[in-house]
Amino acid sequence: MAYQRIEQGLLPTNPKGDKMSHYNPAEVEATWQQRWAEAEIYATEMDSQDESRNYYNLTMYPYPSGNLHTGHWYAYTGPDIFGRYHRMRGKNVFFPFGYDAFGLPAENAAIKHNIHPARWTQDNIDYMTEQIKRMGTMIDWRATLATCEPEYYKWNQWFFLKFLERDLAYREMAPVDWCPSCNTTLAREQVKGENRVCERCGTPVVKRDLDQWKFRITRYADELLDELPNLDWPERIKIMQENWIGRSYGATIRFPVQGIDSATIEVFTTRPDTLFGASFMVLAPEHPLVDQITTDAQRAAVAAYQHSASRQSEIDRMATDKEKTGVFTGGYALNPLSATPIPIWIADYVLMGYGTGAIMAVPWGDPRDHEFATKFGLPIPQISRPATGEAVAGQAFDGPGIMMNSGPLDGLVTLAKYERESWGAAQVAEYGISLETDQPEAKERIIELLETAGAGEAAVNYRLRDWLISRQRFWGTPIPIVYCDDCGTVPVPYRELPIELPMDIDFKPTGESPLKSYAPFVNTRCPHCGGPAERETDTMDTFVDSSWYQYRYLSPHFEGGPFDTEAAIGWLPVEHYTGGPEHAVMHLLYTRFWTKVMRDLGLIDFDEPFPKLFNQGMILGPDSQKMSKSRGNVVDPDTLVAEHGADTVRGYLMFIGPWDQGGPFSMEGIQGITRFYHRVWELMTADNEASGRPTSEQVAALERAFHQTIERVQEAYESFTFNVGIAALMEFSNSLRELRETAVATTAQWEAALDGLLLMLAPVAPHITEALWAERGNDFSIHQQPWPEFDAAKAKEESFELVVQINGKVRDRVKAPVGISEGEATALALASERVQEMMNGNPPRRVIYVPGRLVNVVV
């Protein structure tokens, strides 16, 4: 491959041949990394309480898989540059790093290699920490943490007990998602995509009925949703969370069952106004009322349908393109307002897990109900029509219109999916309906009627489910619960925390957590009555760990609580957070929930953990595919570093494109960065032969280039478009190289420009800039210097190229002074030879002047 051609022996050498004359990344990097560590230049002043100066710059911590991949480099270089930049701008930047250290790979390794997960994990952490140190980041390693340490997970258990006290944790027997490969249950968020696969391993999940612990995140659904607009997050993440929470407004309606006084079918609907179009009811096959409602004549058919529904896989049942199936129960519900009997069916397109597991089916207004009614020959009564008079036939009509055949609603306007507040001019025009303030709307009216009749009321429903946190795995936080025959479910007292994972335990390839059969762990005494009892053997979802780690970094060894609120003064909430977008509805949702609970517990006094978030993109293999061993397209950062040096890898990764975009890693382009560094090295170290006295215009031009670069680089670093910043530095370095032999290179401004180039490059390439900074005789360390101060006056151009257009096409360019008046510019343009030529003596019809840019002559 091309990159292999660049080897150290082939680097350019200065004729003088002295030591500093050529750039040897390996030597430079080792030297300065050691020096930085000794001098502790990256130690944050943690005791500073100055909120305006403190800058908590956090990036998502990794799972300690045991080897750093290119994606890690990409993810950590961005915030490292960002943090270094802000540090140079005078901030007291805290950039901590730690490990999301619980999880299944450690258990698999334990089985395979007969090594305890704790040992395996620690070895990986040690190795990865060394790898990350070779990146040359500004991470403050004093603050590191690993969530598998008892001093950390003790507080998961503490939080669990606090949640229990506030009724935010509960145990429930319910159908849950089970990953047959990981041998554990998953939260709804951890089941992905159309095929409903496990987020970790990609295996399709199955349903199981299990007793599981859950956190009541749904209690915070409204707040989680309503705070979203205030967050400075990528719009797509906010939209994903909004859709995930899935709030919908509508009504609950209760339908009596004919002949069975004790049974009432409750439904949730977003369109209560369509009540009179409900020509049948549908219950989920698992609905608890099905047995009671089913008549003897239909019992066999219903049982058969229930049986086949239960045997279907999740995927089959959820498939949207499947033809509708269902069975009549023989029973009838009564329309609560008109007492019209409505046949009750069961069908698998109604899900027990959403709403009440039962619907009123309105074939006129709902495409799914329409399809079902068509297939089974059920009536499709018309209940609304478009106000525009257009015909509706053959399919469901669910748009705004006028109600009909709906008793008390006849003639009323329905806004359908719209609310009165969102009914604007666009809707009036589209649907031909304007709604006066005092004019009743069908949905509003029907809710009044239902409330009066005691048959229903306005209701809000959510898609969000409670967070299932039980995992049937060993390598996680033990849930601090004891089951006693006499006292039932008993929380472990705070003073007994942490419940530690045993170290002397055997791992067998049964797929089952060894905790379950490990008597010394399971057998205990009831904290309540002292009698024999058994411990809960499930452990917590590892997303529990990452829900509050940002607080723990501030005092990682604090023993008096999850974090030291004193030490946190001036540091919270996190100023800026970076990480991958794949956590949109997992970690990023859970940690928002957790922060709100912590606030309600009085631990913190703000509502959101991460007011600002930025996502990096994904680095792909040279073939534009996701890097994976099986594809053989993995680019190993250690190899790259050995070959090119850490600064080059950092610089190249950032030069590929905007940081939020990611992209394929091509070996070809890395040469560009290598050459750039060599040129900078040469520019800084080669003998300067310049002499003479420059003109003031020459000096001004140098300063202009310098200050324009400062502005461009600042903007780029602040907006994570490091590629543009590096390009600006390349341009600046190119122009300095051109000036090197001129008189301007004898000036103090020249020296300042050279220093400036190093300072601005320092966040991207910390080692080479440090070496050159020292070589130029400056004091250690470049990373403790202030950022060059931008001076707008010096950046300002004195003249510009005025573009002269005729009919919008560029015909000429003339030099013009900045601040030229419209009249002068026009005169200048019209005087141009080319323009004279093109206009052929015709007078201009119109002249447009864009100040500082162009003149467009229309003829």
Added chain:
RNA sequence: GCCGGGGUGGCGGAAUUGGCAGACGCAUACGACUCAAAAUCGUACGCCGCGAGGCAUGUGGGUUCGAGUCCCACCCCCGGCACCA
């Protein structure tokens, strides 16, 4: 199907948000240096055309003195959701 993001030279990507399209870099070609190669330096480099010039930012329309940028319709790629009542 719904919701996001995106289509700019051979390639990665710029473009102050409506004002010189292609910055910066890669690749390529030619030249200098060299016995030679590599490295380095220099020149060229969107397409068509000898040229003046014309055509070019996924496709087709529109608004405008002027559109990569705004509006309408469509095509393709990447993510997310998936019978959500």
